[in-house]
Amino acid sequence: KKKVPARPETFKMQRNFTELKINGLRKKFAQKMLHKARTLIYEKAEHYHKEYRQMDRTEIRVARMARKAGNFYVPAKPKVMFLLQLLCLCQIFSGTFVKLNKASINMLRIAERYIAWGYPNLKSVNELIYQCGYGKISKKQIALTDNTLIARSLGKYGITCMEDLIHEIYTVGKCLKEANNFLWSFKLSFPQGGMKKKTIHFVESGDAGNREDQINRLITRMN
Amino acid sequence: MACACPLILMYYRKGESSGKNVTLPAVFKYPIGPDIVNFVHTNLRKKNRQPYAVSEIAGHQTSAEAWGIGRAVARIPRVQSGGTHRSGQGAFGNMCHGGQMFAPTKTWCCWHRRVNTTQKRYAVCCALAASALPALVMSKCHRIEEVPELPLVVEDKVEGCKQTKEAKHPWNYFAQCKQIEHLKLAAPGGHVGRFCIWTKSAFRKLDELYGTWRKAASLKSNYNLPMHKMNNTDLSRILKSPEIQRALRAPRKKIHCRDLKKNPLKNLRIMLKLNLYTKIMRWNTILCQARNHKLQVDKAAAAAAALEAKSDEKGVAGKKPVIGKKGKKAAVSVKKQKKPLVGKKPAATKKPAPEKTPAEKKPTTEEKKPAA
Numbered sequence: 001k002k003k004v005p006a007r008p009e010t011f012k013m014q015r016n017f018t019e020l021k022i023n024g025l026r027k028k029f030a031q032k033m034l035h036k037a038r039t040l041i042y043e044k045a046e047h048y049h050k051e052y053r054q055m056d057r058t059e060i061r062v063a064r065m066a067r068k069a070g071n072f073y074v075p076a077k078p079k080v081m082f083l084l085q086l087l088c089l090c091q092i093f094s095g096t097f098v099k100l101n102k103a104s105i106n107m108l109r110i111a112e113r114y115i116a117w118g119y120p121n122l123k124s125v126n127e128l129i130y131q132c133g134y135g136k137i138s139k140k141q142i143a144l145t146d147n148t149l150i151a152r153s154l155g156k157y158g159i160t161c162m163e164d165l166i167h168e169i170y171t172v173g174k175c176l177k178e179a180n181n182f183l184w185s186f187k188l189s190f191p192q193g194g195m196k197k198k199t200i201h202f203v204e205s206g207d208a209g210n211r212e213d214q215i216n217r218l219i220t221r222m223n
Numbered sequence: 224m225a226c227a228c229p230l231i232l233m234y235y236r237k238g239e240s241s242g243k244n245v246t247l248p249a250v251f252k253y254p255i256g257p258d259i260v261n262f263v264h265t266n267l268r269k270k271n272r273q274p275y276a277v278s279e280i281a282g283h284q285t286s287a288e289a290w291g292i293g294r295a296v297a298r299i300p301r302v303q304s305g306g307t308h309r310s311g312q313g314a315f316g317n318m319c320h321g322g323q324m325f326a327p328t329k330t331w332c333c334w335h336r337r338v339n340t341t342q343k344r345y346a347v348c349c350a351l352a353a354s355a356l357p358a359l360v361m362s363k364c365h366r367i368e369e370v371p372e373l374p375l376v377v378e379d380k381v382e383g384c385k386q387t388k389e390a391k392h393p394w395n396y397f398a399q400c401k402q403i404e405h406l407k408l409a410a411p412g413g414h415v416g417r418f419c420i421w422t423k424s425a426f427r428k429l430d431e432l433y434g435t436w437r438k439a440a441s442l443k444s445n446y447n448l449p450m451h452k453m454n455n456t457d458l459s460r461i462l463k464s465p466e467i468q469r470a471l472r473a474p475r476k477k478i479h480c481r482d483l484k485k486n487p488l489k490n491l492r493i494m495l496k497l498n499l500y501t502k503i504m505r506w507n508t509i510l511c512q513a514r515n516h517k518l519q520v521d522k523a524a525a526a527a528a529a530l531e532a533k534s535d536e537k538g539v540a541g542k543k544p545v546i547g548k549k550g551k552k553a554a555v556s557v558k559k560q561k562k563p564l565v566g567k568k569p570a571a572t573k574k575p576a577p578e579k580t581p582a583e584k585k586p587t588t589e590e591k592k593p594a595a
Contacts, residue, residue: 038499045500130487130497143484147497162487162497 041147041161048167052122055171080172082120082128082215093222095128095186097169099176112201113208118215125170127223129162134184141184153182188222233376233423240371241378248429249436251374253352254451255359256345257415263346264413266336274330282323287314344446348433350409350417359416367418376421 059075066073080097098104098117108117120128133144137153144150147161157175159165168179200206202214211218230244287300299313317325353359355374360367367373409417434440439447455461462468487494494501 042499045498046503049500049504127488130494143482145482145484145493145496163500 037147037151037160041163044161044167045163048163051167051171056122080120080169080176082118082124082219091185091187093188093190095188095219097125097176097180097183099172099180108210112210113199116202116207116209116211116215116218118211118218119213120170120219121213121216122166122170124216124219125166128186128219129166129169129183131223132186132188133162133165134186135182136184150182154179188219191218191221193221231374231376231426232372233378234371243378243423245376245423245426247355247374248426248433249448250348250351250429250433251355253348253448255349255353255356255415257349257353259342260346260349260410260415261413263338263343264410266338267343268413269334269336272334274332274334276328276330276332277324279327281327282315282321285314285321341446344433344443345449347409348448350415351419351429353415354409354417354419356416360418361416363414363416363418365416365418370418374419374421374426376423376426379423 063073063075080099082095082097097120098108108115129144134141135144135149135153136142137149142149144162150162150165151160154160154165154175157168157178159168159175159179165179165183167173168176173179195207197206198208201209202211203209229247231247233241233243233245285302287302289298289300290296292298297313299319300315301311302309302314304310312321313319314322316322357367357373360373409415409419411417431441432443434443434446434448436448436450439445485493487497491501491505
């Protein structure tokens with residue numbers, strides 16, 4: 001609304017009415033769009049819920065089938081892992097998601113002494129993003145309190161709500177890089193119940209390095 | 224900027240206006256820079272200085288020599304000879320009694336300062352401009368309440384008066400217009416705002432002396448009045464003008480505060496804001512839980528009834544405690560099935576553990592169907 005120079009009162013009144021009307025219409029339109037967006041998010045969430053369930057049940061079913069036939073079922077290699085830096089330039093006990101490929105595995109091997117990492121499950125991913133999720137919005141760390149924040153930054157990749165974000169990370173999607181980049185590093189607290197020994201590898205009953213599935217326990221304790 | 228009227232009335236010596244007008248020379252609209260006036264004044268005042276210095280030989284009229292080391296005294300030069308208090312006293316140092324001062328002043332110090340001609344002219348014009356503003360003149364403590372107009376211009380005839388008292392105006396220096404170039408007159412002490420009385424011809428000559436913004440000064444070589452930094456200094460009026468207002472965007476009055484982050488896993492409302500579907504999920508789990516609990520209860524009741532029937536037949540009384548055990552066993556077996564389903568309910572509410580087991584039983588049978 002721009003400031004209007006002094007006009008005769010009648011004009012002012014007319015102008016005000018039209019402006020009010022326009023604003024009213026705009027509001028209605030905005031609400032409509034919002035409603036649409038929300039229904040869309042709802043449907044997406046429903047879809048993801050089903051998808052996760054399916055993924056899970058498939059695993060179990062296939063494993064059972066294999067056992068029945070006397071075979072072994074080798075689950076697919078994990079595609080995403082979670083890093084927790086023990087001693088880091090950024091901050092201790094901060095975490096990020098990392099896509100698993102040869103390059104990143106080699107990187108991790110170099111940094112093994114300072115990181116704990118593993119393969120998060122859906123619950124961990126959920127916990128992290130809902131509880132400690134902050135987004136990098138215009139270079140600032142902003143709490144993910146609303147889906148619009150995500151939509152504004154990641155809308156062009158098709159990620160418009162929290163559920164989308166979680167889905168993208170859990171099932172390694174095409175835009176994992178962007179989604180991960182959007183997420184600020186998770187600032188976790190000291191693990192409740194303590195750490196075993198920071199300096200040696202998990203395999204040696206320490207805490208460093210790859211601990212595969214056990215990362216989920218650690219994440220729950222640190223959340 | 225001085226808001227002076229372009230036409231000034233002229234007055235007779237007795238304070239009556241002669242009815243004739245003179246246009247205001249451009250000098251009186253000069254931008255007033257008291258800092259420049261002060262600077263020029265302090266530097267020009269130095270031209271009247273006479274050199275001063277201490278005597279060259281002051282403090283050196285002794286033949287003092289240091290005693291050197293080994294005599295448990297400071298190494299300052301000490302006065303030779305003996306027989307007087309003065310002997311052995313320190314000499315030559317600024318810290319010594321009767322010694323020369325630190326850095327004795329010299330006559331060849333730089334006494335005079337030069338100021339750029341333009342700066343000098345700038346200062347004079349500032350001072351003249353200031354003399355046209357009653358506020359500034361009054362702040363210089365001139366009593367001008369009775370004065371009809373500033374700048375005060377009087378008819379040429381008044382030149383004839385020998386005493387200013389005749390003209391009934393307080394009046395200190397009477398100088399020809401050209402001499403106004405002395406800053407002393409217009410801004411004595413480096414402060415602007417001296418009360419000046421002009422004769423008509425002197426007033427008229429100001430335009431030639433200093434020029435206007437349209438033409439250069441004719442009586443000076445190569446001098447123009449400097450430009451104002453701001454032509455229109457009424458800032459509030461400028462800001463409210465339609466030209467500027469039209470170009471502005473709407474003011475942002477809304478203060479954006481940081482949103483308080485609440486944990487969606489614990490706070491249902493916030494969770495729903497982010498993910499509507501959780502409501503359905505949780506409602507479903509509650510329903511399932513209730514249903515399963517009911518089933519469990521029914522089952523237990525049925526089992527109890529069956530056992531009772533059996534025990535009635537056999538006539539054993541102590542079978543009842545076994546029911547509890549059996550019930551627990553059933554729960555345990557169901558619990559084992561539960562574990563892989565933990566991941567399925569990401570936004571699961573925290574339910575007490577024993578209650579969970581019957582709840583999970585039903586979904587396993589339900590959800591196996593879509594997977595198969």
